[in-house]
Amino acid sequence: MSFFGLDCVRKKERELERKLRANDREHNLSFKYATNAIKTSKYNLFTFLPLNLFEQFQRIANAYFLFLLVLQVIPQISSLSWFTTVVPLVLVLSVTAAKDATDDINRHRSDNQVNNRKVEVLIDRKLRSEKWMHVQVGDIIKLENNQFVTADILLLSSSEPLNLVYIETAELDGETNLKVRQALPVTGDLGDDIEKLADFNGEVRCEPPNNRLDRFTGTLTYGGQKYPLDNEKILLRGCTLRNTEWCFGLVLFGGPETKLMQNCGKSTFKRTSIDRLMNVLVLCIFGFLAFMCTVLAIGNCIWEVNDGSNFTAFLPRQSGNSAAFSAFLTFWSYVIILNTVVPISLYVSVEIIRLGNSFYIDWDRKMYHARNDTPAEARTTTLNEELGQIKYIFSDKTGTLTQNIMIFNKCSINGKCYGDVYDYMGQRIEVTEHTERVDFSFNPLADPRFIFHDHALVEAVKLENPEVHAFFRLLALCHTVMAEEKKEGELYYQAQSPDEGALVTAARNFGFVFRSRTPDSVSIVEMGQQRSYELLAILDFNNVRKRMSVIVRSPEGKLSLYCKGADTIIYERLHQSCSKLMDVTTEHLNEFAGEGLRTLALAYKDLDEEYFNQWKRRHHEASTTLDDRESKLDQLYEEIEGDLLLLGATAIEDKLQDGVPQTIEQLSKADIKVWVLTGDKQETAENIAYSCNLLREEMNEVFIISGNSPKDVGDELRYARTSMKPDSVDSVLLAEMSPGKGVKVMADEAVNGEYGLVINGHSLAYALEHSMKLEFLRTACMCKAVICCRVTPLQKAQVVELVKKYKQAVTLAIGDGANDVSMIKAAHIGVGISGQEGMQAVLSSDYSFAQFRFLQRLLLVHGRWSYLRMCKFLRYFFYKNFTFTFVHFWYAFFCGFSAQTVYDEWFITLYNLVYTALPVLGMSLFDQDVNDVWSFQHPQLYVPGQLNRYFSKKAFFKCALHSVYSSLVLFFIPYAAMHDTVRDDGKDVADYQSFALLTQTCLLFAVSIQLGFEMSYWTAVNTFFVLGSLAMYFAVTFTMYSNGLFLVLPSAFPFIGTARNSLNQPNIWLTILLTSILCVLPVVTYRFLLIQICPTINDKVMYKVRQAKATLPPPPRRARIRRTSSRRSGYAFSHAQGYGDLVTSGRFLRRPAVSRSSGFANAGRATTGFSPMGRSAGYSPTGRPQNAKVPDVEREGGARCFACRTLFTSVPPGPTVCLLRARTWVPASRGETPGHAAANLART
Secondary structure (H helix, E strand, O other): EEOOOOOOOOOOOOOOOOOEEEOOOOOOOOOOOOOOOOOOOOOOOHHHHHHHHHHHOOOOHHHHEEEEEEEHHOOOOOOOOHHHHHHHHHHHHHHHHHHHHHHHHHHHHHHHHHHHHEEEEEEEEEEEEEHHHOOOOEEEEEEHHHHHHHHEEEEEEOOOOEEEEEEOHHHHHHHOOOOEOOOHHHHHOOOOHHHHHHHHHEEEOOOOOOOOOOOOOOOEEOOOOEEOOHHHHHOOHHHOOOOOOEEEEEEEEOHHHHHHHHHHOOOOOOHHHHHHHHHHHHHHHHHHHHHHHHHHHHHHHHHHHHHHHHOOOOOOOOOOOOOHHHHHHHHHHHHHHHHHHHHOOHHHHHHHHHHHHHHHHHHHHHOEEEOOEHHHHHHHOOOHHHHEEEEEEEEEOOOEEEOOOOEEEEEEEEOEOOEEEEEOOOOOOOOOOOOOOOOOOOOOOOOOOOOOOOOOHHHHHHOOOHHHHHHHHHHHHOOOOOEEEEHHHEEEEEEOOOOHHHHHHHHHOOOEEEEEOOOOOEEEEEEEEEEEEEEEEEOOOOOOOEEEEEEEEEOOOEEEEEEEEEHHHHHOOOOOHHHHHHHHHHHHHHHHHHOEEEEEEEEEEEEEEHHHHHHHHHHHHHHHOOOOHHHHHHHHHHHOOOEEEEEEEEEEEOOOOOHHHHHHHHHHHHHEEEEEEEOOHHHHHHHHHHOOOOOOOOOOOOEEOOOOOOHHHHHHHHHHHHHHHOOOOHHHHHHHHOOOOOOOOOOOOOOOHHHEEEHHHHHHHHHOOOHHHHHHHHHHHHHOOOEEOOOOOHHHHHHEEEEEEEOOEEEEEOOHHHHHHHHHEEEEEEEEEEEEOOOOOHHHHHHHHEEOOHHHHHHHHHHHHHHHHHHHHHHHHHHHHHHHHHHHHHHHHHOEEEEEEOOOOHHHHHHHHHHHHHHHHHHHOOOOOHHHHHHHHHHHHHHHHHHOOOHHHHHHHHHHHHHHHHHHHHHHHOOOHHOOOEEEOOOEEEOHHHHHHHHHHHHHHHHHHHHHHHHHOOHHHHHHHHHHHHHHHHHHHHHOOOHHHHHHHOOOOOOOHHHHHOOOOOHHHHHHHHHHHHHHHHHHHHHHHHHHHHHOOHHHHHHHHHHHHHHHHOOOOOOOOOOOOOOOOOOHOOOOOOOOOHHHOOOOOOOOOOOOOOOOOOOOOOOOOOOOOOOOOOOOOOEEOOOOOOOOOHHOOEEOOOOOOOEEEEOOOOEEEEEOOEEOOOOOOOOOOHHHHHHHHHHO
């Protein structure tokens, strides 16, 4: 049954296996599979209000204020009008409800648009147009070019040769490159014959609905035969058919059971450290509220016992009204009055601030990559301030630090290395753009963009060296690349990875050209001869196998297995006869890796026909089973890939991205530790680490962890730890690992010097074991940089989880490929790079951009600003609310604990919603301590965020103490000032209403001034918000205290005439001034002493900023010349300022030689020397015409800026900043000409 749209039906039993029959709706309906209709909306017209309110009141803050509203309708408890709680609560609920309604309306529209799309369905032996929502499991549908795939379908046939279809999967994984799917030959024969398709009665058994986009297992039974089904034969909902006229498919999953919809579930919700702290603080505030109410209730009880009877003697006697009962009612009354200590608008304001700061990231043009037309994107709005607290960065290497644009650079074939260039003396020379390239004109199918410099390899190919031919034959056959020939000889390759594309292109240029493939064959051109190899099996690559193999039969009938993969993986499977060749190849591989190249090893073996037939039968059985198919196939792959013969190795260059070394250097200065987790071999990773300044020669030591057993790894880690810190002991680790204790945070340990650590994959597996993981973590965290090589995606996530669990630090993971997704999801912050490996990482990330270098701006600018703004907001928000509330507490001691309020009820209602809302939001959206330029120049400004210096429990309690002091001043100063006070005309003004007006005015001025001290960066918007809120307060106050509103609603507006009678008195304004100053005086004093005695890094940098601004030369004053008449030319206006002045002055000419006795002592003193124009040309040694008059201002020590040509009459000594070009230049000394000033500039 359903109640208000909530599905209360017991869930259907979990489906273990899907069974369906083509063209048999009656049979398939018996399984009650989901239809193809989708529903992502949450509400309808009748359920919206109750459901939305139910969801909103599940939040503690909203439920709390609803409880207060209930209390306020009880006359014996409430002394406040109902609207003081209703107005804020309704406003918050309405804003949230409006947002939810808008979102749900959009979801309804999207659902209707998708469900009402049309597709052709084969029903009763005819193709009929049906809406998507009416398609059912087991139906056969027809798709046409550029049409969305209706459901998850099994491809049956297509219009393309070999039953291929081309699809775009942008809506699934963000990738726009086309992918290829191919139908089984047995179903491909059905073609577009409606009769044959209607007679098709194949039965499919496959996996149940799941969210794995890259995997599918199943079998098709048709004509008494079983055929294995995998992901290459499935079209998923959300794909788009491209370059294919038509295709037919069998619906396997529909609607909510499709893989697209299965992936639409809620992702793991990440909370920031500030969120977690706020939750703790709010609980503490609730406890403190209960404490204050209890104290006041006890005070009421005592007052009732001692003095209460004196005030109720004239009232009728009421039985049962004891002092205890009065205290009970007073407790709840003060719960209502002091409710503002728990701010209802806090969470709404926080979300608005986060949303605004997210827009800054989206709009930042300095994080826009023009080449790929890719802007930065904040994919989540709840983690911005966490970006300002990052301590550990976990980065992938390929495609993240490097460009992931692969270039075939070198290779090793049968023990000989190719790729280097030597001179006539046999010395290796550096390859440059001018080095002679290999001429591939002998090959008409060569790729003209391919560049290689070693002519020896081409000669070996031409001489038909058998090992070299076998090497390139392997590269041309062992891959999954698709070839497309648009024109004769114009081949285009579509590869799953850039590595494969580079290797196949290399084979193409060296005479082994991959032309085309079918499900059963691969066609290549070998040295001009067309050859077709029968493709018998593909043993595909994955992150566990780290290799791929193909089994082919040559035209001569010879069976061969070709394999390529990671060298460590291939070496484990080599025949023992390859030991010598393996040693030589290993030397070459180490040399390649030392140059930062990516390496692969190549091997092959010849197969026996009888053995292969027996293996193929077992392979078919394993591929058609649904139980543990992958492990059974892996066992067969291991069996046949043994005893390989080594051919050689390849080396591919992957250059660093722009700005990577500078970015890592900046992050290091910000005390952020960078760990690189890569699947590459150790030597390659080390070389890249040195190239990008992650490892440096200046480091004290770089430790290599490469043990082959747990004991060896443990010993190496302990040696590294004691080397960095000799007094380090193991007792700390033992205490942390002792049973019966919860997770314990491991503190950072200071070391003298900088160290690095490199660990490979098999050693890392031991290091991550339970008995050793804390030793590894402790040692690694003492290092400045950590490199983990040959790691799997699972190990990447384990390393991140380890640091998250035991270090009180915020982590960030950044990557660009599918193998980085687990790491990105595990970290506090996940960043995706939109690169060459698709969009899987981006789709799983919290933030994304195109280049690694943008990470420094994301953290050092946007992250730091967001954290600083949020902390300032929270400190000020709690301060203004606590100060507002504590005044009620002090007033209770003067009103007999009668639960009366100090302020006017309308002021209580509008204080948080109107008077103080916009100023604090303005500060939280626009404030910055220093601009982005200074943030980059001083990355150490980032460190306080890592240490939670700006907002913590300590900062919160400081804020609370300041609020207590301010509330005392705000209550007692006005109280003393109003006591027995009269106006100028002798009338008494010492009444409750005047006191309330004075107190609330002082409060508003005090919190506004405090906000001014919090703000570091004033803008027109901030100023407008602060002054506008004060103006709004006086406008509202005078309006509500006017005679007109009193006559309309006397009970709601009782403060008639109070504003005009009180605020015209000088002593009232003097009290406001005195109170406001006293409220902020401790803050001013504390900050002054702090800056003088113990300045923070922010104070030091801001002092430098002020000094820099003070030393800027004044802008030049230019005499205004009145225009009379002139020729007009649009041509002139379309050009920038030219170089005429520079040319005519002769300053572009070469200067005469200058003799210097020491240093720059004689700088600017010209001697005789060669002048291009010659002295007879009328030029002085300074480059000025001899008959030209030197301006007096220049003779007297002035100078003209060489960058912007501005003439300064008075120039301070030393370097000066050019106003226009923002460059530093050195002015001319007294008596020097601008020519010498230009020379000084050149020397600096």
